[in-house]
Amino acid sequence: MKIIVYIFLFFIVxxxxxxxxxxxxxxxxPESIVIDGELNESFWQYCVPATDxxxxxxxxxxxxxxxxxxxxxxxxxxxxxxxxxYDSLPGNYVVQSLKRxxxxxxxxxxxxxxxxxxxxQNGFSFGVNPYGAxxxxxxxxxxxxxxTVNWDNKWYSAVTRKQNCWIVEMEIPFKTIRYKNDIxxxxxxxxxxxxxxxxxxxxxxxxxxxxxxxxxxxxxxxxDTLPKKAGRNVAIIPYGIAKASQDFVAKKPVLxxxxxxxxAKIALSSSLNxxxxxxxxxxxxxxxxxxxxxxxxxxxxPEQRQxxxxxxxxxANFGFRQIRPFFSRRIGFNNGSAVPIIAGVRLSGKPNKNWxxxxxxxxxxxxxVLETDVYAQNYFVxxxxxxxxxxxxxxxxFVNRQQYDSAGFAGVNFNRVVGADYNxxxxxxxxxxxxxxxxxxxxxxNEDAFTHATWLSYNxxxxxxxxxxxxxxxxxxxxxxxxxxxxxxxYTKNITIRNTYWRLEPSVNYYIYPKKSxxxxxxxxxxxxxxxxxxxxxxxxxxxxxxxxNLTNTSALSIDYHNYYTKLIxxxxxxxxxxxxxPVAEYTYQDVGLKVRTNQRKILNASAGVNYGTYFTGTKLSxxxxxxxxxxxxxxxxxxxxxxxxxxxxxxxxxxxxxIGPKIELSFTKSIFFTTFIQYNSQIKNVNINARFxxxxxxxxxxxxxxxxxxxxENFGEKNRGVVLKFVYWLNP
Numbered sequence: 001m002k003i004i005v006y007i008f009l010f011f012i013v014x015x016x017x018x019x020x021x022x023x024x025x026x027x028x029x030p031e032s033i034v035i036d037g038e039l040n041e042s043f044w045q046y047c048v049p050a051t052d053x054x055x056x057x058x059x060x061x062x063x064x065x066x067x068x069x070x071x072x073x074x075x076x077x078x079x080x081x082x083x084x085x086y087d088s089l090p091g092n093y094v095v096q097s098l099k100r101x102x103x104x105x106x107x108x109x110x111x112x113x114x115x116x117x118x119x120x121q122n123g124f125s126f127g128v129n130p131y132g133a134x135x136x137x138x139x140x141x142x143x144x145x146x147x148t149v150n151w152d153n154k155w156y157s158a159v160t161r162k163q164n165c166w167i168v169e170m171e172i173p174f175k176t177i178r179y180k181n182d183i184x185x186x187x188x189x190x191x192x193x194x195x196x197x198x199x200x201x202x203x204x205x206x207x208x209x210x211x212x213x214x215x216x217x218x219x220x221x222x223x224d225t226l227p228k229k230a231g232r233n234v235a236i237i238p239y240g241i242a243k244a245s246q247d248f249v250a251k252k253p254v255l256x257x258x259x260x261x262x263x264a265k266i267a268l269s270s271s272l273n274x275x276x277x278x279x280x281x282x283x284x285x286x287x288x289x290x291x292x293x294x295x296x297x298x299x300x301x302p303e304q305r306q307x308x309x310x311x312x313x314x315x316a317n318f319g320f321r322q323i324r325p326f327f328s329r330r331i332g333f334n335n336g337s338a339v340p341i342i343a344g345v346r347l348s349g350k351p352n353k354n355w356x357x358x359x360x361x362x363x364x365x366x367x368x369v370l371e372t373d374v375y376a377q378n379y380f381v382x383x384x385x386x387x388x389x390x391x392x393x394x395x396x397x398f399v400n401r402q403q404y405d406s407a408g409f410a411g412v413n414f415n416r417v418v419g420a421d422y423n424x425x426x427x428x429x430x431x432x433x434x435x436x437x438x439x440x441x442x443x444x445x446n447e448d449a450f451t452h453a454t455w456l457s458y459n460x461x462x463x464x465x466x467x468x469x470x471x472x473x474x475x476x477x478x479x480x481x482x483x484x485x486x487x488x489x490x491y492t493k494n495i496t497i498r499n500t501y502w503r504l505e506p507s508v509n510y511y512i513y514p515k516k517s518x519x520x521x522x523x524x525x526x527x528x529x530x531x532x533x534x535x536x537x538x539x540x541x542x543x544x545x546x547x548x549x550n551l552t553n554t555s556a557l558s559i560d561y562h563n564y565y566t567k568l569i570x571x572x573x574x575x576x577x578x579x580x581x582x583p584v585a586e587y588t589y590q591d592v593g594l595k596v597r598t599n600q601r602k603i604l605n606a607s608a609g610v611n612y613g614t615y616f617t618g619t620k621l622s623x624x625x626x627x628x629x630x631x632x633x634x635x636x637x638x639x640x641x642x643x644x645x646x647x648x649x650x651x652x653x654x655x656x657x658x659x660i661g662p663k664i665e666l667s668f669t670k671s672i673f674f675t676t677f678i679q680y681n682s683q684i685k686n687v688n689i690n691a692r693f694x695x696x697x698x699x700x701x702x703x704x705x706x707x708x709x710x711x712x713x714e715n716f717g718e719k720n721r722g723v724v725l726k727f728v729y730w731l732n733p
Contacts, residue, residue: 060205064199098131119387180352181227239727274347323472345360469504542563591612591615635667685712698730
């Protein structure tokens with residue numbers, strides 16, 4: 001009897017281990033495929049189907065309850081994908097809106113992930129929801145963080161909804177993606193999010209601690225012949241813009257402006273792309289969501305401008321979150337004001353499976369910001385990446401900022417950074433890490449102008465361990481990067497002080513998976529954020545203990561205890577709102593917190609958090625809430641509120657900091673959208689209104705109307721107002 005049991009278990013293990021050895025043949029279609037969401041073409045029935053999806057959530061040990069069948073084929077111009085997404089439950093699908101680039105975790109959808117080089121490091125993602133809305137993105141760094149959906153490109157899809165299923169057809173032109181036509185096997189996976197069933201699944205089995213876009217767990221797409229060359233791929237994207245604005249503070253009349261410019265995308269090969277921009281304008285980009293800042297350092301806001309997005313990970317992933325040698329938002333801005341960009345060019349892609357390159361050069365114009373001359377700058381960045389071992393790589397970067405002033409080339413006004421990063425990703429994705437060394441070069445203070453760091457992570461279903469160390473020398477100066485921690489502003493003397501610092505950042509999470517419970521997983525965690533100066537004297541430290549509960553219905557709850565230590569090196573207003581300072585000293589304080597998130601699948605859902613405890617010499621109560629209402633699939637209404645209440649003995653009254661941000665997103669059709677965002681920020685004493693209308697009248701071609709208004713929060717006195725009309729057209733000669 002034991003022998004029979006062992007044989008049975010042996011075949012079970014073989015079956016489980018074989019899930020990521022899945023292969024799928026792709027054969028050329030002899031007939032035209034019409035993208036209409038109907039599988040009327042006879043060739044679909046001859047394609048080998050991809051079936052037997054595996055659960056990723058709420059469990060990962062069984063086949064998916066929701067059945068999905070996928071077919072793939074191609075012709076000389078494109079890859080075609082068809083999926084039958086079966087639906088056995090009554091009720092409406094769960095979708096956010098008809099807007100492009102919806103969020104995968106909170107929407108029913110079908111997604112294909114492609115790794116054309118089968119290097120399990122970089123790829124492409126294309127998805128569709130049951131109402132036909134599209135999302136596309138770039139998969140970088142092995143896919144552990146999912147897809148970056150800021151990337152846009154032209155492809156086609158159609159959906160039909162039946163009584164017991166919905167059917168999607170997709171056409172992905174070869175010229176949309178980057179690949180080498182001498183590689184006959186690609187990495188591929190399909191994923192399906194069925195929130196009505198409360199199940200996330202994928203064709204190749206992905207352990208539930210990983211994102212379903214993780215490229216460590218993909219199957220193999222075998223071509224019957226070598227993929228065709230993409231053919232000519234040139235896109236010219238001209239734009240025209242008209243603006244009307246008024247500055248009420250300076251009491252200036254209405255200013256009328258107009259401009260034209262263009263972008264160009266030129267495929268030098270199927271894997272190398274040249275992007276050119278001339279006189280770009282980014283007025284249509286949505287405004288950043290404001291955050292109450294109770295730190296002594298700058299906050300990070302991600303890049304949203306389209307020109308800087310494609311292959312941006314090749315430049316942006318150097319360094320760490322707070323030690324970035326290159327940060328594209330430094331280009332075209334000066335103290336928050338826009339600086340005109342004359343032109344820019346970027347060459348990026350993969351010459352072959354093991355090499356990846358990127359070169360970008362941007363020239364800005366001379367202008368005035370607050371009546372002060374801002375001279376022209378040239379920004380140049382070059383990066384090269386070489387794959388090593390199975391999924392790791394070593395990368396090198398060079399960044400250069402060069403000023404051109406009234407005398408022309410300013411030889412002494414420059415800033416450069418050179419550096420090398422090693423990125424580790426194990427074959428099973430459990431081990432991830434990084435080590436880097438960067439050095440800055442300027443006309444002065446080049447000694448001790450370096451930074452280095454290491455990071456290592458071990459991630460299984462039960463335990464997640466992180467280790468991180470950082471060292472930034474006081475003369476390290478990445479002017480086209482982001483290193484906020486090195487700078488501290490002495491408000492009493494209005495001078496900036498540069499400090500060397502060490503940082504240690506370990507953490508441990510342990511997960512428990514109760515059986516047959518409404519709790520999907522829970523467990524304790526510990527996190528430490530420790531800073532010291534060059535003499536190894538502690539300057540800041542946070543110790544955090546918490547316990548998380550994640551429910552199977554997507555609700556969540558967490559409980560936290562924080563213990564803080566802060567060494568102030570100069571008198572500081574710790575409310576950061578213009579109040580009296582507290583003296584130089586060492587401060588220890590602590591608080592407790594609770595966070596709650598309701599079922600995100602519901603039409604009405606919310607998240608909220610509260611923290612209370614001591615704060616320097618006093619106390620602080622903080623709470624926030626976000627309430628979301630969806631009218632599927634046409635509207636999302638969000639009400640956000642953040643409140644901080646600070647009591648300090650040296651102040652005569654409490655300090656109240658409020659941030660209110662209602663947002664309305666309307667999707668009239670899959671091509672007509674309206675978004676309005678109101679932000680009331682008492683910390684910076686500002687009320688901002690931003691409204692954006694978008695009509696996508698053709699694929700990748702848009703008409704934008706953007707209205708913005710700023711007021712003083714105390715009396716709603718007018719600051720400035722503007723209206724922008726922008727027309728963008730995508731031409732494929």
